[in-house]
Amino acid sequence: MSTLIDILASAGLWAAILRIATPLIFGTLGALLSERAGVLNLGIEGVMTFGAMIGWLAVYNGVDLWTGILVAACAGALFGALHALLTVTLGLSQHVCGLGVTLFASSFSYYVFRLAVPVAGTPPTIIPFQPLEIPVLSSLPFLGQAVFTQTAPTYLAIAIALVMAYVLFRTPVGLAVRMAGENPHAAEAQGVNPMKVRYGAVIVGSALMAVGGAFLTLSAFNSFFPTMVQGRGWICIALVVFSSWRPGRALFGALLFAFFDAFQLRLQTVVEGVPYQIFLMTPYILSIAALAIMARRARVPQALMQPYRRGER
Amino acid sequence: MRFERREQRSLLLLVGAPFAAIVVALALSGILIAIAGAPVLEAYRRILIGAFGSRLSATETLTRATPLMLTGLAAAVAFRARLWNIGAEGQFYLGALAVAAFGSQLLAGLPGPILIPVLLVIGALAGMVLILIPLWLRLRFSVDEVVTSLLMNFIAVLIVSMLVDGILKDPLAFGWPQSQSVADHAMLPKLVSRSRLHIGLAIAVVLAFIIAFVQSRTVFGLQSRAAGLNPQGAVFAGVPLSRTLFKVACLSGGLAGLAGAIEVMGVRGYVTTDLSPGFGYSGIVVAMLANLNPVGVIFAALFTAIMFVGADGMSRSLGIPTYIADVTVALSLLTMVVALFFTQYRVRR
Numbered sequence: 001m002s003t004l005i006d007i008l009a010s011a012g013l014w015a016a017i018l019r020i021a022t023p024l025i026f027g028t029l030g031a032l033l034s035e036r037a038g039v040l041n042l043g044i045e046g047v048m049t050f051g052a053m054i055g056w057l058a059v060y061n062g063v064d065l066w067t068g069i070l071v072a073a074c075a076g077a078l079f080g081a082l083h084a085l086l087t088v089t090l091g092l093s094q095h096v097c098g099l100g101v102t103l104f105a106s107s108f109s110y111y112v113f114r115l116a117v118p119v120a121g122t123p124p125t126i127i128p129f130q131p132l133e134i135p136v137l138s139s140l141p142f143l144g145q146a147v148f149t150q151t152a153p154t155y156l157a158i159a160i161a162l163v164m165a166y167v168l169f170r171t172p173v174g175l176a177v178r179m180a181g182e183n184p185h186a187a188e189a190q191g192v193n194p195m196k197v198r199y200g201a202v203i204v205g206s207a208l209m210a211v212g213g214a215f216l217t218l219s220a221f222n223s224f225f226p227t228m229v230q231g232r233g234w235i236c237i238a239l240v241v242f243s244s245w246r247p248g249r250a251l252f253g254a255l256l257f258a259f260f261d262a263f264q265l266r267l268q269t270v271v272e273g274v275p276y277q278i279f280l281m282t283p284y285i286l287s288i289a290a291l292a293i294m295a296r297r298a299r300v301p302q303a304l305m306q307p308y309r310r311g312e313r
Numbered sequence: 314m315r316f317e318r319r320e321q322r323s324l325l326l327l328v329g330a331p332f333a334a335i336v337v338a339l340a341l342s343g344i345l346i347a348i349a350g351a352p353v354l355e356a357y358r359r360i361l362i363g364a365f366g367s368r369l370s371a372t373e374t375l376t377r378a379t380p381l382m383l384t385g386l387a388a389a390v391a392f393r394a395r396l397w398n399i400g401a402e403g404q405f406y407l408g409a410l411a412v413a414a415f416g417s418q419l420l421a422g423l424p425g426p427i428l429i430p431v432l433l434v435i436g437a438l439a440g441m442v443l444i445l446i447p448l449w450l451r452l453r454f455s456v457d458e459v460v461t462s463l464l465m466n467f468i469a470v471l472i473v474s475m476l477v478d479g480i481l482k483d484p485l486a487f488g489w490p491q492s493q494s495v496a497d498h499a500m501l502p503k504l505v506s507r508s509r510l511h512i513g514l515a516i517a518v519v520l521a522f523i524i525a526f527v528q529s530r531t532v533f534g535l536q537s538r539a540a541g542l543n544p545q546g547a548v549f550a551g552v553p554l555s556r557t558l559f560k561v562a563c564l565s566g567g568l569a570g571l572a573g574a575i576e577v578m579g580v581r582g583y584v585t586t587d588l589s590p591g592f593g594y595s596g597i598v599v600a601m602l603a604n605l606n607p608v609g610v611i612f613a614a615l616f617t618a619i620m621f622v623g624a625d626g627m628s629r630s631l632g633i634p635t636y637i638a639d640v641t642v643a644l645s646l647l648t649m650v651v652a653l654f655f656t657q658y659r660v661r662r
């Protein structure tokens with residue numbers, strides 16, 4: 001019992017939560033935006049992988065870290081455009097196309113990585129983002145260590161969640177996005193082109209997903225290796241349901257999830273006799289449990305996964 | 314520009330579209346090969362040689378195609394009923410694990426002709442168990458099964474990792490996390506001597522034809538198609554939706570579990586966490602390339618196996634990363650869905 005309290009009282013745990021949550025926040029927000037406009041983007045896992053790879057590769061080749069993030073975002077946007085072309089313009093199955101984009105984006109990432117970086121004994125590294133020193137706040141006792149020792153992209157993720165909550169529910173653009181996801185025919189009648197709105201949401205959403213991936217290689221770690229995304233994209237899709245398609249709750253869900261993940265990592269080192277694989281399973285089991293608890297109550301965007309064809313009902 | 318549904322579809326279009334899709338995918342991958350600085354046609358020639366150039370490579374390609382046919386069928390039967398079973402990878406591993414557990418110790422006393430079919434059934438049952446969780450969550454809590462069946466893959470591989478490093482660990486494997494081997498008489502007979510090709514291929518091909526028959530000629534086949542085309546309509550027409558989905562899930566999970574069982578009993582003999590190079594995920598592509606047609610799955614699996622086995626040889630001689638095979642296969646999935654779209658719609662200005 002006292003070890004549990006020790007774990008909870010350590011600043012390291014709370015710092016780790018924000019670090020673990022950051023890629024999930026980016027990914028969940030990206031998926032959420034896209035789904036709010038009516039498009040499920042299962043390309044997320046592959047887009048995150050590609051963002052992680054291309055962002056790292058750009059920095060490895062000499063650009064600065066923020067340009068690396070930007071490169072990842074642009075690459076993500078391109079994959080978003082591909083997914084939108086297939087699912088919005090052609091109206092193909094969002095499940096199948098998303099899986100196709102994931103398979104393509106992840107294998108393409110590995111291909112490019114292998115071409116650019118020859119096989120080496122130790123993977124090459126870059127100098128990642130360093131914790132941001134915030135005057136006063138970072139030197140607070142405990143709180144400074146626990147909360148204000150993050151790298152800049154973490155603060156960016158939190159800011160984007162707040163901005164997205166504002167834009168979705170308080171601006172005409174957000175209204176257009178929600179209309180495209182709830183009732184594209186009504187949107188059309190109001191003079192909003194649901195196709196364009198969906199394109200925009202999928203492209204911006206994919207860019208966010210790729211930035212989430214890039215966080216892994218540019219801040220959390222300092223190198224890229226295949227399969228490093230480890231199902232985080234799928235967890236984001238689960239978190240979107242958990243959040244009931246609300247950015248604020250998505251932020252909360254990602255933090256809650258990261259809390260359990262950081263907690264089990266520390267528990268692994270103190271609990272003996274339990275295979276470590278049991279601990280590694282918990283994030284996936286938690287995601288499934290979250291889906292089971294929330295799926296009934298969640299208000300799904302009404303036109304999610306329904307292709308919109310002008311003049312067709 | 315807009316799209317208009319075709320009133321009638323010409324035979325040329327229906328037959329030509331899949332081939333056009335493959336050609337476009339190969340052309341796009343060709344660009345990537347050219348960027349890597351290798352001669353494109355030469356690369357494809359070497360892929361073909363790598364896949365069929367010798368007796369050994371041809372049997373290897375067929376050996377690789379076997380699990381792909383089964384996971385491809387697993388995806389095809391599920392997708393036809395709009396049951397998005399993306400968990401074939403995990404079901405494959407559980408099937409393999411069950412066979413390793415029962416075939417090495419518990420049932421190893423049985424004679425071969427009884428043991429082999431019993432183990433195949435056990436493998437299939439293990440696969441079924443894993444898909445029933447996402448199915449139950451969908452029917453009980455209306456949770457989309459895509460994400461749950463995907464997440465089960467990660468859990469399944471961790472279960473394998475735990476057991477092959479725990480109670481199933483082979484003490485003679487020099488500390489490697491590897492399961493004990495199944496008994497020698499539990500291994501599937503070879504189809505071609507002095508090769509790895511085993512009768513699993515025949516099982517997969519026969520199953521494909523049986524499933525084709527079931528889907529086109531039985532009540533269950535009709536019900537599963539109806540459940541996919543229009544669930545509400547199917548219910549009004551008297552289709553027991555939950556029961557149909559349950560049967561489809563058992564069939565799909567069973568096929569994926571069988572794939573794992575056959576891979577262990579035909580090729581490896583034991584289980585590790587790298588038993589599958591993504592057979593479950595490639596099965597999704599195989600099913601889509603075949604447009605969910607069970608007999609088409611045989612050919613789609615062959616194409617995929619040719620790419621994977623051939624790319625190994627090509628990679629060694631030309632220095633192109635083997636990942637080009639994964640890229641080509643994923644691209645052909647995307648070009649295929651587009652090609653199938655244009656068999657149904659035409660462009661109108």
